[in-house]
Amino acid sequence: MKQLIDTLKNIWxxxxxxxxxxxxxxxxxxxxxxxxxxxxxxxxxMLSDLKRQTAQGVMGLLDMFSGGAFSxxxxxxxxxxxxxxASIVMQLLGMAVPYYxxxxxxxxxxxxxxxxxxxxxxxxxxxxxxxxxxxxxxxQYQGAIYGGRMFDITGVILLAAGTIFIMWxxxxxxxxxxxxxxxxxxxxxxxxxxxxxxLQEFASRLDQxxxxxxxxxxxxxILFVVFAGTILLIxxxxxxxxxxxxxxxxxxxxGGVRQxxxxxxxxxxxxxxxxxxxxxxxxxxxxxxxxxxKASGFVAAFANYTGFWYNFTFGLLILVFTYFYxxxxxNPNQMAEDMKRNGGFIPGVKPGKKTAEFIDSVMSKxxxxxxxxLAIVAILPAFAMKAGMTSGFAHFxxxxxxxxxxxxxxxxxxxxxxxxxxxxxDGLMKTGRIKGRSGI
Numbered sequence: 001m002k003q004l005i006d007t008l009k010n011i012w013x014x015x016x017x018x019x020x021x022x023x024x025x026x027x028x029x030x031x032x033x034x035x036x037x038x039x040x041x042x043x044x045x046m047l048s049d050l051k052r053q054t055a056q057g058v059m060g061l062l063d064m065f066s067g068g069a070f071s072x073x074x075x076x077x078x079x080x081x082x083x084x085x086a087s088i089v090m091q092l093l094g095m096a097v098p099y100y101x102x103x104x105x106x107x108x109x110x111x112x113x114x115x116x117x118x119x120x121x122x123x124x125x126x127x128x129x130x131x132x133x134x135x136x137x138x139x140q141y142q143g144a145i146y147g148g149r150m151f152d153i154t155g156v157i158l159l160a161a162g163t164i165f166i167m168w169x170x171x172x173x174x175x176x177x178x179x180x181x182x183x184x185x186x187x188x189x190x191x192x193x194x195x196x197x198x199l200q201e202f203a204s205r206l207d208q209x210x211x212x213x214x215x216x217x218x219x220x221x222i223l224f225v226v227f228a229g230t231i232l233l234i235x236x237x238x239x240x241x242x243x244x245x246x247x248x249x250x251x252x253x254x255g256g257v258r259q260x261x262x263x264x265x266x267x268x269x270x271x272x273x274x275x276x277x278x279x280x281x282x283x284x285x286x287x288x289x290x291x292x293x294k295a296s297g298f299v300a301a302f303a304n305y306t307g308f309w310y311n312f313t314f315g316l317l318i319l320v321f322t323y324f325y326x327x328x329x330x331n332p333n334q335m336a337e338d339m340k341r342n343g344g345f346i347p348g349v350k351p352g353k354k355t356a357e358f359i360d361s362v363m364s365k366x367x368x369x370x371x372x373x374l375a376i377v378a379i380l381p382a383f384a385m386k387a388g389m390t391s392g393f394a395h396f397x398x399x400x401x402x403x404x405x406x407x408x409x410x411x412x413x414x415x416x417x418x419x420x421x422x423x424x425x426d427g428l429m430k431t432g433r434i435k436g437r438s439g440i
Contacts (some may be wrong), residue, residue: 010420017178017419024177027169030186034076034165035069035189036359039158039415041151042073042137050140060391067189074136080128080182080188081165085278086121086218090114091328102283119167123160130159134230177410187408190401197392203388219389228378230406263363267368271380272321277400280314305391306382315375322371323364328432332359377403 012018018237038044063070093100094114103110134155137288145151170181180224184250205216284301302310306374336356338344345351380399384394395401 007420011198011416013425016418017416020176020178021416024173024179025183027173027177027181028184031076031166031169031185031188032067032192033319034162035067035074036072037077039073039077039148039151039155044072047071047073049179051136055207061277061395061400064190064193064392065186065396067185067192068188075158076166077133077284078126078159080161080163080166080170080186081278081281082125082129082163083118083122083182084274085125085281086118088275088278089121090118090151090395091275091325095324095328116364119164122163122167126160126163127156130156133159148176155424170198179408179414183404184412185407186403190405193392194396197390197396200390201393225400226377227406229373230402231410232343263330263359263366264370265366265376266322267326267363267367272318272371273400273403275321276314276378279317280310306385311379311382315379318375319377322374323367326367328365330363332363358382 011021038047050073058235059070062079062081065081066077067076069076069079090100095101103113106113112195131152134152166185167182168256171183171290173179173181173184174183199218202216205212280302302313304310333356336352336359339346340351345407346355346358349355381394381399384397385391389397396405
């Protein structure tokens with residue numbers, strides 16, 4: 001407790017860090033207030049049907065990522081998922097289209113162009129999702145919405161503007177605040193649902209057939225175990241043991257410690273699960289939110305959050321995106337060149353192409369268990385709901401919500417610790433240093 005108090009005092013002494021934290025809290029406050037601003041033409045008292053529709057299933061996930069704005073019929077109802085979807089498409093184009101490949105190699109100017117194209121694609125996606133969302137409102141309330149055709153026009157404009165404004169808030173946090181802005185806003189929306197979800201689970205366990213407080217206590221213990229395992233998954237590892245793959249830089253020892261290439265078991269972080277989740281929202285968007293409950297066939301299978309085909313496809317997409325994103329973030333050829341340039345080598349492996357092939361082979365092997373564990377964590381909420389937990393509380397047992405929450409918390413704490421260490425204060429932990437998703 002004393003160390004925590006001293007750490008808080010040290011944070012408050014650093015003017016730049018204090019300003020960044022207060023700035024971030026101010027942006028979060030604006031975001032949360034905006035999630036309660038209802039679209040003009042809708043009576044907020046009549047939103048009970050929409051809240052019931054988003055209480056579970058895929059639409060419940062959409063509501064969670066938007067911090068409840070989806071069920072509030074807010075101007076922020078679509079959240080940042082259209083931007084995430086656009087980012088996925090741009091990443092894929094960067095791998096497949098030569099024009100975007102050249103753009104990625106242009107440095108800062110290329111990055112700005114990619115961002116502009118991502119924003120433009122986000123607007124296009126919004127023009128598809130916003131009418132589907134408004135159609136759902138018309139079906140839910142059947143004439144109780146005021147404004148007629150003008151409501152649809154202004155609604156599309158406001159929903160698009162709301163998402164773009166959220167993107168702008170996220171960029172402001174990234175530049176002037178603490179942590180990654182977009183991820184921070186998603187995390188805030190997820191955490192905002194935790195108190196209500198816990199109370200619902202508490203009430204259900206007090207029911208005659210709920211199992212009582214003993215079952216609730218067991219659920220909390222399991223939640224902490226999953227939470228700890230997720231931290232290990234996101235942090236990965238700084239080095240792989242020699243007996244598994246000898247990746248010693250040179251044949252030197254510094255202070256009696258051999259030097260390793262810092263490869264991570266989970267180099268992709270939480271991005272694969274975010275990408276996969278965004279793609280899983282496509283069927284319900286294409287079919288229209290209004291038809292999600294009465295859908296059949298393909299759409300019904302992918303609108304059932306606890307169904308086999310939904311979770312099988314979700315897990316498979318995570319495996320694919322883990323390898324895809326690892327291939328983007330880890331470049332074996334570049335690592336082999338850097339080793340050769342600095343006089344390093346892998347014992348028994350020729351420098352250059354052979355070294356790159358060896359590193360690529362090792363990455364393929366160590367990425368598989370990380371990808372499988374990531375997929376298992378992603379589908380855990382479905383098993384939790386099958387075990388009798390309420391839908392809202394089950395989301396915190398894994399899936400995108402837990403991985404984003406843990407990842408953002410680690411990244412933010414790592415940045416705060418960096419500010420403390422840079423000014424010669426103690427870090428947040430007595431031993432070791434916090435590692436975020438970005439590794440070392």
